Amino acid sequence: MGFDLLLAGGTDNRLFSSDLLSCIVEVRVEQTLDQPTRFAVRFQDDIEDGRLKKAGLPELQIGQIVSITVDRGNDQYACLCRGVILDHETVMTRGGPGSTFTVLGPDRRDELARVVRDQNWSGRASEVAQLLLGNTYPVSDVQRTEEVYDLNGNALAQRSNDLEFLTKAGADHGYHFWVSYSAAREIPPANLAITETAHWKSSPQLQDSAPFGTPPVLPLAHDALTLRYNVPIADCPNLTKFDLTVDAERPTNVSTNAQNLTDGGTDPIDVTDQAAPMGGTGQGLAQRAPSRQMATRPRGTAQDMRRSNQAALRDAGFFVSAEISTTRHMLGGILEPHQVVAVAGIGGENARTPFRVARVTHVINGVNHFMDAKIETNVQLPPN
Secondary structure, three states: OOOOEEEEEOOOOEEOOHHHHOOEEEEEEEEEOOOOOEEEEEEEEOEEOOEEOHHHOHHHOOOOEEEEEEEEEOOEEEEEEEEEOOEEEEEOOOOOOOEEEEEEEEEHHHHHHOOEEEEEEOEEHHHHHHHHHHOOOOOEEEOOOOOEEOOOOOOEEEEEEHHHHHHHHHHHOOOEEEEEEEEEEOOOOOEEEEEEEEEEEOOOOOOEOOOOOOOOOOOOOOOOOEEEOOOOHHHOOOOOEEEEEEOOOOOOEEEEEEEOOOOOOEEEEEEEOOEOOOOOOOEOHHHHOOOOEOOOOOOOOHHHHHHHHHHHHHHHOOOEEEEEEEEHHHHOOOOOOOOEEEEEOOOOOOOEEEEEEEEEEEEEOOOOEEEEEEEEEOOEOOOO
């Protein structure tokens, strides 16, 4: 199998045998900002005693955990997904040779979607998130929220499974819910040691523009991947596709009223997105598009409404996006959602414009590790 793909199974992440790995036709991993990552692993197969051989392997049964990891070299590993097999697909050819057996499923966030709660919570939303994550993800990275809910008319209501609640409550605070991994080979090297970290926080952490002076800049990490397309050949382009879209048909403001629980009156709510451009310069949606009101997100108190509508507008502010294609070999790295990458070749000769990675589809086979991705930013820069 090309590009050092490692697959492991079970709660102890025991590595699949080399014989089983040699039967892999293709691995597909689909990652997004908020939804559970989906995976599919297709094996070449044959028929024995009227059934596919791979269908009977214990490590490929429904309910088994599969970890999909890429060896970066120098004892560095990147786990793309650790999830549960929930579906099988079989293609049987007459005679047997040419048959395939595919295992599919989501990452372990699916375990949070199996029980529905009818619950009113008190305290901070971040404290509730930490509690709900604890049994499935003991290691978590939760950003503190400020409002304190109570059970006397201002409760944080849950009428859904934990995954839906965490995703929606996160969106109301401008947060995302995702899982990252660290992986290493154990000694003896029959297993992988994989640590899962659940993140419930803003991504990236945008700052508000200063009323006066230069807006704050979202800095790029020193080792940030740089995507190069419209650059001289000597600068080594590393994309095979870069299709840029500017979508100005998005809301820029909210204007409504909310009931004041103290005196029974109404509080006016006028909200716009005040986020600074990710690169520190250029124009955001409000400067580039006609004013467009968004239908109000009704929720609780005036403070709740103001915050949730602010979060929706901030998300709508990512109005510049690009569909890109590359390979691990060309890029010299791996793209995953929530990374902030630099794009060279737009916005000036030496500019490195920050973009958030929003979606990645990995296709790994004997030829290469292909990546199709969507990246987005909240600023439009002038053309070169």
